[in-house]
Amino acid sequence: MGTTRLVGIDVGTQGTKAAMYDENLKIAASAYVPLRLKRDEMDHLVQDPDEIFDSVVLALKELVSQTGISQIDGIGISGQMAGIIAIDEDWDFVYPYDSWLDTQCEPYVHLMRDYSYEIVSSSGGQVTCAHGPKILWMKDVLPERFERACKFITLSCYVTGRLCGLKAKDSFVDHTHLHFSGFADNQNGKWNNDLLNAFLVPYDKMPEIVSPDKIVGVMDENVSKFCGIDKGTVVVAGMGDTMASITGAGVVEKGIAFDVAGTASVFSLSTDKFIADTKYNTIMCARSPIENLWIGYAYISGGGLCLRWIKDLLKGEYEVLDDMASKVEAGSANLYFIPHFAGRTCPSVPSVKGAFMGLDWKYGDAHMYRAVMESIAYEYSLYYDILNEHGATASVIHGAGGGSKSHVFNFIKASVMNLPYVPVKNTETATLAMAGIAGYAIGAIKNLKEAICVSSQKGDVVDPNGTLYLEYCVHRKRYKEILEGISRIYNEV
Incomplete structure (x- = not known):
């Protein structure tokens, strides 16, 4: 049986990091592509979803170039957690990535704080400039785009969907993001209808809630060809970058x-x-x-x-x-x-x-x-x-x-x-965790906890x-x- 090749990708604010690992989570190569944070015509902090996706593709292409390895068995992607992207039925964005750093939605933070007890009790997250207020901002300020939006999804979901050629009906959010949503029943892994109704957010605009290790698709053949990757690479749902970093640190x-x-x-x-x-x-x-x-x-x-x-x-x-x-x-x-x-x-x-x-x-x-x-x-x-x-x-x-x-x-x-x-000695804990999640999903890693603990290198105790x-x-x-x-x-x- 040949060596399993796994790729973990972490899409951050300043750039995209990617790394290739084997089934023992030993790193073989890494790549980095910078990203830009900019202000749009409304003076809001956003990032271009096309640029973000291109950075992931270029990082994958660089890994193949460095290693000469074209067979990749699984990919897992993590991304910035508190921002949101609205997509239409064809997975095209109707508004750029609304960055977690932007505070345009602050009036809606105050609005949602009237339900703070209910939101915190249900989602586990505090009311901040995250998914819920950002969705309400679009509903009030950009109603036409809100109507065009089929689903509101996270950054890691958006990139994963683009990588696999998904449609809005296939959209998802992994459960590590739910505390930022403002509308989730986190303990039961579902949407809280009472909170959605309280803020007049249609249930059908929310994606399916899944586990980070759920296999959501196979890499699109055209993207694979551009990157020099063989057909059939499995892609998992992925998760938020902070949670990936924490997990990868053991x-x-x-x-x-x-x-x-x-x-x-x-x-x-x-x-x-x-x-x-x-x-x-x-x-x-x-x-x-x-x-x-x-x-x-x-x-x-x-x-x-x-x-x-x-x-x-x-x-x-x-x-x-x-x-x-x-x-x-x-x-x-x-x-x-x-x-x-x-x-x-x-x-x-x-x-x-x-x-x-x-x-x-x-x-x-x-x-x-x-x-x-x-x-x-x-x-x-x-x-x-x-x-x-x-x-x-x-x-x-x-x-x-x-x-x-x-x-x-x-x-x-x-x-x-x-x-x-x-x-922790190894600095790229997020990519390690994402490679581990992908390996676990395809059966190459049997015990995820053990694999991460073994791979997480520790320094001297203070x-x-x-x-x-x-x-x-x-x-x-x-x-x-x-x-x-x-x-x-x-x-x-």
């Missing part, structure tokens, strides 16, 4: 926290229970592709960008600033930083902005740099407290992204949370410091008080 059983230390700072925790955070309106709850597993998470928009901002402001280098910060006492000598430059996302308080609190002449570059890192750890601890209230606990934190390369940053998070921190944890308990309490106080000020301003 979060395949309950009790594992995961830190995405990238542009955004994302903290998540796996659990065997559905979480509806109707009390704090902070935690999102997504269904994992792993059976009977849920992921509770929250994030700081642009948390990682705050580190780059302070680095550039101080005209330093990460390694040098890390070394300087490691010599500063825990709590940065009572200097605190608020990392919400883009507004507070979880919970949604857009008026809150960033700030240093307590500055005086004794502080230098190292104090400010460490305070920025500590602020992200404090935020994570607030998320973790809420997850604890729902009975979710962690035994370890896995970390990925550029920030996880910093030992001092990892040590701060470990000590604030009182949990060991394990950085243990927490118990003494520092006690000190940080005091500092994170002060941080919470400062955050609440500054939130009131920003709301008044």
Whole structure:
């Protein structure tokens, strides 16, 4: 029996990544094609669906060129999660990809928040500028296009459908996206008719809800020919990029926290229970592709960008600033930083902005740099407290992204949370997960959890410091008080 060839593709905001793996999830080649985020004639942040699809095709073609391998057995695609595409009956888009970064639908966020308790209880997601408000925006602002739209689908679904030559009647959404929908009964894997009716959204405009590993088609022959791929490549439904990244990092059983230390700072925790955070309106709850597993998470928009901002402001280098910060006492000598430059996302308080609190002449570059890192750890601890209230606990934190390369940053998070921190070495966890899902769907991978765990390479464990944890308990309490106080000020301003 020959080697199975699997391809995982991750369509992000800035570009499309693709990688070829074998049935043991050993990588053979990778490719990257950049994408553009632009403003349309209405000054809204969108992306061109044709450009997105072309990037996937070019990435596939590059993999074949690098390896000389034309037989690909399975493909899985992940994509940006909170945006939406409206398609007609022939799978042609009636409006560009409405990016998760665009806030044109904010008035409809406020409208849907009148049903916040019902939406969070049913979908597990908070009401943000995601699928529901974006659909309502089109219904009111672009009624003709809304009428033309047969289905509203996610980015990964759109690309997969184009790859297989599907029609709107074949459309689908995988269950990892449901918490962003605003209209889903997430626990039962179906649409909530009461919520659809409340907002006058026709049921027939919603796609079928499926599992990420469902085989939805075979690669179109013309596309295969262009890429140099043999006929008959199976394509699965795929899933959201955040969920793919979390899964590919080895979060395949309950009790594992995961830190995405990238542009955004994302903290998540796996659990065997559905979480509806109707009390704090902070935690999102997504269904994992792993059976009977849920992921509770929250994030700081642009948390990682705050580190780059302070680095550039101080005209330093990460390694040098890390070394300087490691010599500063825990709590940065009572200097605190608020990392919400883009507004507070979880919970949604857009008026809150960033700030240093307590500055005086004794502080230098190292104090400010460490305070920025500590602020992200404090935020994570607030998320973790809420997850604890729902009975979710962690035994370890896995970390990925550029920030996880910093030992001092990892040590701060470990000590604030009182949990060991394990950085993940392989950076392309999303493509690994998608290749694994495709391999599992075609029977080449028998035990998906085991295959991902074996392939997820871990770095050295960073243990927490118990003494520092006690000190940080005091500092994170002060941080919470400062955050609440500054939130009131920003709301008044």
